[in-house]
Amino acid sequence: MKVQIKYLVVTFFAFNLTIWAKPEMEIRSWQLHKLDMDYCKKVMDEASKYDINTIVFSHEMIWTTMQLYGTGARKTEKNGVGEKLRELAKYAHDKDLKVWIWTHELADVPAKYLKEGIVQMDAPGFWKWLEDRYAKMFLDFPEFDGLMMTFHETQYKIFDNSEVASKLSMPDRFQKLINSIYKSCKKNKKELIVRTFVYEPEQLEWLKQGLDNVSDDIMVQSKCIPHDWEPFYPHNPLIGAFRNKKQIVEFDCSSEYTGRNHIPYTSPEYFSYRWKYDMTFPKVVGYNARLDHAGFDALFTPNEINIYTLAKITQNPEMSPDEIWVNWAKERYGQGASKGIIDVLKPSFDIVNKLFFPQGVWFTRHSWLPAFDYADSHISYINKWYKEEYIDVTEELTNPNMETFSQVREEKDEAIRLIQKSLWQLLSVKGKIKEKEYNDLQERFTLLLQTGLIWKSHITAFMGLKLLKSHPELKPIVKGAINNIQQLAYNIPDKQVYKPVADRDEILKISKGFEKLLSKY
CATH class of the missing domain: 3.20.20.80 (Glycosidases)
Incomplete structure (x- = not known):
């Protein structure tokens, strides 16, 4: 990328505020x-x-x-x-x-x-x-x-x-x-x-x-x-x-x-x-x-x-965000589990941003996985509200090169690594919080991992399709990503209340759209 967008959590506090009494x-x-x-x-x-x-x-x-x-x-x-x-x-x-x-x-x-x-x-x-x-x-x-x-x-x-x-x-x-x-x-x-x-x-x-x-x-x-x-x-x-x-x-x-x-x-x-x-x-x-x-x-x-x-x-x-974290974790999960809970949950902000907003850009259909045309048409939306900070980023996402392809996939890989780390850290609070609360956190992070895997395959297929004309060697990678999307969709249980990025049928529909585009190459 010509411009590297830092994640919000890094840049939020580089200014002073005067809050009216x-x-x-x-x-x-x-x-x-x-x-x-x-x-x-x-x-x-x-x-x-x-x-x-x-x-x-x-x-x-x-x-x-x-x-x-x-x-x-x-x-x-x-x-x-x-x-x-x-x-x-x-x-x-x-x-x-x-x-x-x-x-x-x-x-x-x-x-x-x-x-x-x-x-x-x-x-x-x-x-x-x-x-x-x-x-x-x-x-x-x-x-x-x-x-x-x-x-x-x-x-x-x-x-x-x-x-x-x-x-x-x-x-x-x-x-x-x-x-x-x-x-x-x-x-x-x-x-x-x-x-x-x-x-x-x-x-x-x-x-x-x-x-x-x-x-x-x-x-x-x-x-x-x-x-x-x-x-x-x-x-x-x-x-x-x-x-x-x-x-x-x-x-x-x-x-x-x-x-x-x-x-x-x-x-x-x-x-x-x-x-x-x-x-x-x-x-x-x-x-x-x-x-x-x-x-x-x-x-x-x-x-x-x-x-x-x-x-x-x-x-x-x-009140600072750190104070909020400590007070809330103690109130909700108890003194003994508060530090572990913070370690588990705090990365979720960065995780979701890395999964849903490639390089900080909106192209999701609300929280749902987007079809190719929807994603492609929404990449530049952020430029309406900035003067020029995102122009280089959106241009490279719209017309990617191989470096772009690697960066957006690595972004998803980093999110998946953070999810796995949180799942391991969750073990540190087992027995310190109620079993119901532990199971709820485990279910939500397992779903987050499922979400991350689908997004990784989606961005691989999406960006790969954009590059196929100039890089036909990517065709097996794109085909594999589409297959992964379909397999992950089939793995969603029929009665699963929480959905990763869409219903099974909707995910499969999007993958079929990718397959149709791939057939042109």
């Missing part, structure tokens, strides 16, 4: 994704232990408000989810927790405001219809204390002219939409939180301009990074960008892009790095931590340390 972070929130009544209540029972005061319902629980009634494009239950969420909201209130719900806009637009499938945002009555929809929702469901609104990954994106037609500029569209929903929130004494999640830098700027011209009573929520959960991204440029608006920082403890909590990804250094940076801005008033992805929760797993880190740094910004 704040008597208490106003918002300390957990976000739930899966509508499992028992699970949600179990999580809320844990909230006081982490000084949490707000719960957010999102994703599989609710995507648009029409799901409350069992209608709309994303309806999930015939009779709607409204009564279940009402019950959970009441349970939360009994625990002194506020409740916010997600909503995506625009969505479920009536036919009279559509023309050839495109929303006519300037049509007479459109904005009153939208305000009335939220006014009705608050009347029907007074248990919800606020809305968290997001604009992407929705039915009609207001910044996409192929989906929404309007004479308004892009910033003005954001402003108008936010103001319209804010009217219903204000009238009903509900909070409005606007997420700044979009895909492109230009869209981020439009959204910022729109937010600059709405009421300062509206809160802003921004991810700690500018797009999706790539740990090598820079800090989100919108953190601290709103001079007069309270801002919440969103974190992913659900490991959406790093194994979905199936495997260890214990990252106090990372979460401390991000959150301490965010806390330097005076208008940052809290955090929102995503807890679960598709029902796989960070709580009750080794990855709970990431949730623990956010809570402890909030209470004491001077």
